[in-house]
Amino acid sequence: MQVTTPTTSDALSAFEERNSRRGRLIGYVRSRTHSFVARQVVTLMGLVLVWAVFDPVIALAAHLTPAVFDLAELGAMRVLVRRLDTPARVDRARAILIGFGLMHSASVAFGVILITSTAPPGDPLLYNLGLLTGLMMNAGVDTRLIYWPNYLRGLVLVLAGVAVLIIDVIRSGNVMAVLPDFVGAAIIMFSTRRLLNITLTTLSKGRMAQREVLLGQQRTEQANLDLTRQKDELLLLSLVARHTQDLVVVTDPKARILWVNTAFEEFFGVTLDQVKGDPPSKYNASPNSDPESLRRIFRAAAERRPYRTPLLVRNGAGEDRWTDFQLVPIIGEGGDIVNAISVQRDITEAREAARQLMEAKLTAEASERTKADFLATMSHEIRTPMNAVIGMADLLGATALDREQKLYAETIRSSADSLLSIINDILDYSKLDAGKLTIDPAPMSLRACISDAVGLLRPQASQKRLTFDLDLSGGIPASVLGDAGRIRQILVNLIGNAIKFTEQGGVSVTARYERVEDAQRAVIEVRDTGPGIPEARLEHIFEKFSQAEGATTRRYGGTGLGLTISRLLARGMGGDITVRSTLGEGSTFTVSLTLPMAERAELPAPRPADPPRSEPDPALLRGLSVLVAEDNRTNRLLVERYLRGLPIGLSFAANGREAVAETLRLAPDVVFMDMSMPEMDGLEATRQIRADPEAPQPRIIALTANAFASDRELCLAAGMDDFLAKPIRRADLLDQLHGVATGVLPPPDATASGGQNR
Numbered sequence: 001m002q003v004t005t006p007t008t009s010d011a012l013s014a015f016e017e018r019n020s021r022r023g024r025l026i027g028y029v030r031s032r033t034h035s036f037v038a039r040q041v042v043t044l045m046g047l048v049l050v051w052a053v054f055d056p057v058i059a060l061a062a063h064l065t066p067a068v069f070d071l072a073e074l075g076a077m078r079v080l081v082r083r084l085d086t087p088a089r090v091d092r093a094r095a096i097l098i099g100f101g102l103m104h105s106a107s108v109a110f111g112v113i114l115i116t117s118t119a120p121p122g123d124p125l126l127y128n129l130g131l132l133t134g135l136m137m138n139a140g141v142d143t144r145l146i147y148w149p150n151y152l153r154g155l156v157l158v159l160a161g162v163a164v165l166i167i168d169v170i171r172s173g174n175v176m177a178v179l180p181d182f183v184g185a186a187i188i189m190f191s192t193r194r195l196l197n198i199t200l201t202t203l204s205k206g207r208m209a210q211r212e213v214l215l216g217q218q219r220t221e222q223a224n225l226d227l228t229r230q231k232d233e234l235l236l237l238s239l240v241a242r243h244t245q246d247l248v249v250v251t252d253p254k255a256r257i258l259w260v261n262t263a264f265e266e267f268f269g270v271t272l273d274q275v276k277g278d279p280p281s282k283y284n285a286s287p288n289s290d291p292e293s294l295r296r297i298f299r300a301a302a303e304r305r306p307y308r309t310p311l312l313v314r315n316g317a318g319e320d321r322w323t324d325f326q327l328v329p330i331i332g333e334g335g336d337i338v339n340a341i342s343v344q345r346d347i348t349e350a351r352e353a354a355r356q357l358m359e360a361k362l363t364a365e366a367s368e369r370t371k372a373d374f375l376a377t378m379s380h381e382i383r384t385p386m387n388a389v390i391g392m393a394d395l396l397g398a399t400a401l402d403r404e405q406k407l408y409a410e411t412i413r414s415s416a417d418s419l420l421s422i423i424n425d426i427l428d429y430s431k432l433d434a435g436k437l438t439i440d441p442a443p444m445s446l447r448a449c450i451s452d453a454v455g456l457l458r459p460q461a462s463q464k465r466l467t468f469d470l471d472l473s474g475g476i477p478a479s480v481l482g483d484a485g486r487i488r489q490i491l492v493n494l495i496g497n498a499i500k501f502t503e504q505g506g507v508s509v510t511a512r513y514e515r516v517e518d519a520q521r522a523v524i525e526v527r528d529t530g531p532g533i534p535e536a537r538l539e540h541i542f543e544k545f546s547q548a549e550g551a552t553t554r555r556y557g558g559t560g561l562g563l564t565i566s567r568l569l570a571r572g573m574g575g576d577i578t579v580r581s582t583l584g585e586g587s588t589f590t591v592s593l594t595l596p597m598a599e600r601a602e603l604p605a606p607r608p609a610d611p612p613r614s615e616p617d618p619a620l621l622r623g624l625s626v627l628v629a630e631d632n633r634t635n636r637l638l639v640e641r642y643l644r645g646l647p648i649g650l651s652f653a654a655n656g657r658e659a660v661a662e663t664l665r666l667a668p669d670v671v672f673m674d675m676s677m678p679e680m681d682g683l684e685a686t687r688q689i690r691a692d693p694e695a696p697q698p699r700i701i702a703l704t705a706n707a708f709a710s711d712r713e714l715c716l717a718a719g720m721d722d723f724l725a726k727p728i729r730r731a732d733l734l735d736q737l738h739g740v741a742t743g744v745l746p747p748p749d750a751t752a753s754g755g756q757n758r
């Protein structure tokens with residue numbers, strides 16, 4: 001943007017305006033107006049002269065006519081000049097003025113011809129030529145303002161002059177007598193024209209010069225202004241550099257300090273004079289600075305590239321401070337470093353804040369983990385006594401009780417079952433939350449898995465007189481790759497809920513298999529005719545400990561964890577669970593799971609004949625030696641009661657160390673080994689037994705409250721043969737014993753084992 005002082009730019013625009021088409025027209029009108037009176041005075045003098053010398057009538061006619069036209073032209077000009085606001089109006093005014101100019105000069109021509117024709121030949125010649133020359137000069141000079149009106153006006157005047165001479169020749173009848181007048185007139189014309197040319201050229205040059213001067217003036221002013229602005233800007237920049245809180249150093253091409261700002265002086269407790277000429281590294285490093293950072297700064301400076309790094313420096317008070325160091329080389333036109341500027345910002349506090357934030361985050365994560373571990377430990381700890389409660393309630397139920405006592409025992413048993421399922425949920429959830437729960441895909445039959453879950457719950461539906469439909473016709477392949485245990489867990493939860501909340505009507509389960517491009521998924525829908533879930537609660541029921549209504553807990557029980565766990569599991573299997581529901585009509589839960597197809601051959605072979613679930617023949621167990629390693633006294637008592645009366649040798653160990661010793665001493669056929677025991681745990685005890693070539697090798701079965709596949713793998717890896725999750729049922733113990741006694745279960749050193757885990 002061009003900025004000039006008002007005077008120059010005003011003068012320049014006034015100049016441009018004056019020299020525009022419109023401006024020149026206005027100038028012309030002004031000039032004609034100014035000279036109007038002078039013209040009339042000359043005319044009056046001519047009139048008086050001709051009146052006195054020749055004839056009053058001729059004088060009047062020859063002078064009043066041009067005076068009238070002059071007045072008319074003046075009037076027209078005054079009117080036209082008032083409205084010149086558009087270029088079209090300017091053009092029109094010029095055309096009109098051509099007419100008036102022509103009329104005026106024609107009237108002058110008429111005057112001089114009239115005088116020439118009536119006066120004695122040759123007498124008024126000089127007067128006429130003088131008059132015409134004067135007017136021509138005027139017109140000629142005015143061509144610079146407006147060309148055509150004045151050019152034509154001049155032409156008419158020249159023609160009038162020629163006419164005057166011709167009339168003189170005709171009237172005198174002697175060419176020779178008039179010849180000197182001709183030549184004189186020609187000389188006057190020629191000189192006039194020359195004079196005019198010179199005048200016009202001078203005027204035009206003057207105008208150009210004036211314009212140049214104005215433009216030059218404008219340029220000078222602009223340059224002045226730019227200079228002032230640059231000065232101001234420089235001043236401002238130096239103010240910023242001087243007063244910023246950042247430490248600023250300017251160095252010369254040899255990397256010696258040229259200038260430092262006040263912040264630098266204060267930070268290092270030095271003055272500019274003291275540091276001038278020093279290498280900046282003398283200041284911007286600390287004995288504790290990372291030498292590699294310093295080397296990188298030097299390298300960047302040598303390579304003339306900008307560089308930024310956090311840098312530890314020691315301030316004037318001897319404290320180490322962290323700074324954000326930035327190096328900016330200023331490269332000259334020749335490519336050499338002219339200066340380098342370094343800017344350092346003290347970021348000690350910011351770094352400390354970031355560190356604290358990170359620490360807080362780590363602490364939060366650790367406490368999150370602690371929470372999950374606590375939940376897991378707690379539920380494990382609860383599970384151990386629950387084992388005893390359930391077992392004892394079972395034993396109590398089997399004794400001779402009256403009706404009331406039987407009711408109490410059953411209540412203890414069913415309450416313990418509910419408590420156990422809550423604990424299982426919490427354990428599952430805490431493991432899922434801590435990311436510890438794994439999904440173990442293996443070839444499986446999806447149909448069998450769904451049928452299993454349905455079979456488990458169908459009796460509950462019949463008990464409530466609910467209909468139960470199962471539709472597996474949706475193109476489910478024979479074998480898919482998935483974690484059957486986890487899928488069953490999801491289905492048991494969804495179908496269990498459907499039955500739990502439905503009072504009338506029924507539940508239906510449909511499954512289909514979809515192949516969309518690369519994705520192969522199973523979609524299982526569990527539909528019920530229950531109470532439905534209010535729209536606003538639909539998403540919340542998947543949140544932990546969340547139930548659709550508070551009253552639900554009181555009416556149906558439950559923890560509000562089932563759906564949370566199921567959804568986490570489904571998502572862990574590349575799917576999800578969604579729900580649609582209409583209040584009063586029912587709900588539909590849809591599980592989608594990514595389950596790639598597997599070869600049928602990959603399906604695990606069905607287990608050989610399952611050990612009989614009915615009470616085995618006690619005689620078969622005769623002579624079997626059984627060792628139970630369990631630290632919990634009540635649980636030992638429980639096993640003792642479960643196995644009481646059988647023809648077996650039963651002994652106990654209270655920790656892993658005793659278990660090893662007793663195994664060596666008694667050479668038992670079967671060891672039931674608790675996993676966690678004081679002094680030595682079951683895993684270590686097993687390892688020692690298996691590692692000892694002298695030791696007898698019994699079948700070792702883990703007894704544990706840790707009910708996960710990972711625990712099972714740990715047990716097997718330690719050398720155990722099978723795995724029983726607490727709470728232990730008498731039937732499970734008998735199955736194991738019977739299996740060993742009849743040789744159905746594999747010998748101790750075989751690695752294969754039947755799964756007892758969930």
Ligand code: ADP
Nearest residue numbers: 497498501541547548552558559560561562563
């Ligand atoms: P829980 O059943 O242990 O309370 P869930 O996470 O399985 O916990 O379910 C959460 C809540 O979602 C339930 O308390 C209930 O309010 C609602 N809900 C789940 N399934 C159904 C269903 N089929 N019909 C109506 N409400 C349901």
